Amino acid sequence: MSTVLVLNGPNLGRLGSREPEVYGDGSLADLEVLLRASAPEGVEIDLRQTDDEAELVHWLHEAVDTGRPVILNPAAFTHYSYALRDAAALVTKAGLLLIEVHISNPHSREEFRHTSVISGVATGVVAGFGFDSYGLALDYVTRAD
């Protein structure tokens, strides 16, 4: 593995100003800097964000076609997007890692956040540790891949 895709769903482009009491005050650019700094030498971080479900699905197809592991924060799509679940299943069925991450702990929040349609096809889930959720996932991906 030389590149890890770090894919982020809707509203995560607003990190830094969006509900800082829930998501912290770091921006997506700050997250990118953190992950690049903690990635082992030779591992590239390709961090992207979209509010568009179709674009996120296409990025998962790209992961399959290029054989890249994925760290995925599906954001609100977590809770209802069967299209994203099916695309995530393509990744893990291709033998690639797909780690679902959340900044907050959705299980301690509103009831609609307690369901993830992604978890059942993910390699694993890390939630509730702020930006460290991504760091923990990256640590696993770089050791296991």
Ligand code: DHK
């Ligand atoms: C981010 C979101 O945007 C929410 O829709 C999810 C997740 C939780 C997070 O904690 O990273 O419910």
